[in-house]
Amino acid sequence: MSRALARDGIAQERLQLRAFVADAETRAVIAQVAGDLMITGASIHNGTVRDAITVLGRERSPRILIVDISTSELPLSDIDELAEVCEPGVSVIAIGERNDVGLFRELIHHGITDYLVKPVTATLLQRALVQAVEGQAPHQRQTGRLGRIVAVMGARGGVGATMVATSLAWSIATSRHRRVVLFDLDLQFGSVALALDLDPANGLRDAVENPSRIDGLYLDRTLVRHSDTLYVLGAEEPLDDVVRADRDAVGLLLQELQAKFHFVIVDLPRQISVATQQVLQSATNLVLVSDLSLAGMRDTLRIVQLMHALNVGCTVNVVINKGGEYRAGEIPKSEFERGIGRSVDLVLPFDARRVCAAINSGRPVASTSGPVAEQLRELAERICGNKAAGRTGLFKRLLAMVR
Ligand SMILES: Nc1ncnc2c1ncn2[C@@H]1O[C@H](COP(=O)(O)OP(=O)(O)O)[C@@H](O)[C@H]1O
Ligand SMILES: [Mg+2]
Known part of the structure; x- marks a missing residue:
């Protein structure tokens, strides 16, 4: 590759x-x-x-x-x-x-x-x-207009959160032609850049550890371009070291990204750290990915509850991935929904042939064919909101964006 x-x-x-x-x-x-x-x-x-x-x-x-x-x-x-x-x-x-x-x-x-x-x-x-x-115009908003933060998190490891995050970013950047940055918050094991056949640039670690490092130009050097509208922010830090992300630095980094991009899609590691908390608190949307397992159900519920406490205004979408992989061994969707106390927004089928072929060749699954790709593109549309609804009130949306 x-x-x-x-x-x-x-x-x-x-x-x-x-x-x-x-x-x-x-x-x-x-x-x-x-x-x-x-x-x-x-x-x-x-x-x-x-x-x-x-x-x-x-x-x-x-x-x-x-x-x-x-x-x-x-x-x-x-x-x-x-x-x-x-x-x-x-x-x-x-x-x-x-x-x-x-x-x-x-x-x-x-x-x-x-x-x-x-x-x-x-x-x-x-x-x-x-x-x-x-920035002194009499009516200039203090915050300016900001892009949306869409956090993507797996209720368990390996459920497909990175696959979903990569596909959402690609779909929004391609079909909506919006400027999107895909931010991999796992600086050691993150696989977003790998999934898009890119090498991460140096510099992200410094940016998440030191609030003083963050400015527009520094960020420009750390972003890796996938296309005119899609950029990646990631790292491959050595495993014999510990990355100490700083809450303020992550907050500033998000603000800087929001000022440059329509959408900041963050692939979150599953461990709750100050960095993940900062992202979850700032997110406008959370896409929570799970499989139909008992542990997945329990942790989906716990993360949904966490969001009630951390960021009640955040729109949460629950996505089941790899539906059908374990067939009779899976919890039925209706039972899963009862368990988490809300509905599931999307069930993506298990499709080893198409999904693995896309990932192994460095292409986002959403850019390929088949039901998984189709549904991922639909999810991206849903997250963007339909155009007619979007036109009704910029002011309302601005409030939602700066919340
Ligand atoms: N719908 C699917 N069907 C088959 N395999 C999938 C599907 N979604 C993801 N996978 C596979 O599952 C593995 C883990 O996906 P990944 O996105 O890295 O999960 P996570 O980020 O949640 O750890 C990958 O090897 C990917 O190819
Ligand atoms: Mg991942």
Whole structure:
């Protein structure tokens, strides 16, 4: 198996400023101000917020985005749709023709940094841009927009948690085209990088042990690229050593990842440590994987109960994997559900041929064919939420994200 090392500085490919504006006059003002402020990576298009949605659905978001909403029939729903495709941490300045305080307030509620009314003057635009860069815009949320943390944990060892985590990350990154980092919190035995045919980079250990190490550039060097939208954070630390993860360092690391990625998928080791607790406390979703064994049932229940105490707002999905492996020896699903006091969301069948073939060749199971792959892709869709529901309220989702 060739384990290709593919790494790049993900900060470098990002434009500083991108604008989609329909009239030449405003575009000229933006070009002038970008020049005055010496913003080198600026790209100014003839277009509207609709074009921004299309382009940013497939390309990286700039740090500051200017969109024209003057021809928008439903500006708020366009802004929500834009928020769906934009990366976390982007400042969006809207430009329109309506001088309407009500609209302004609504736009701010929907996550916009500032709203400027045409004709836009260089002075006004310059002030808005400077405030956006410095994070001092009057309505900038303190936390900014953050990506979601999806923790994946096995109730027992070997039940397929890594397989599920890898497939979820790949599916969200590929079919939803969201920026995803797959973070392997087992720094010694973790197998996420191996499952994707990659070599982990050095540096994760330092980042989880020392809160002072964490900054954007350091992280960029530690991330390994699988595709334009999927990155891996893992390690293969020697076994004759002890990794001492620090709670604050893991918290800071998660925050830094959330500012860079739409989804942070964490493959958790089963031992409860300060690091796993930190992830479980910050998670928006937990995917709990078990087999249909008695021990699996007991520990699924215990982890579900732990989540009630640690993070009651976290959405927990229970996934049974390798269903049918032990046939008559398994606990029936209905009994398992009674035992854990809730329903099971998904049963993935045991399929040694397809699953092992995918894993042994370094491919995510979800990228192959068969019922396991299909159901994993469905689970990824469910975790992302369907689009129609997602459009209803960015503000609500922002609250959920920063919780
Ligand atoms: N649905 C399945 N059918 C057959 N084998 C599976 C299935 N899911 C996982 N496996 C196998 O089980 C083993 C353990 O999976 P892994 O994802 O490493 O588990 P965990 O992370 O929970 O320890 C792997 O060798 C994998 O190939
Ligand atoms: Mg594992």
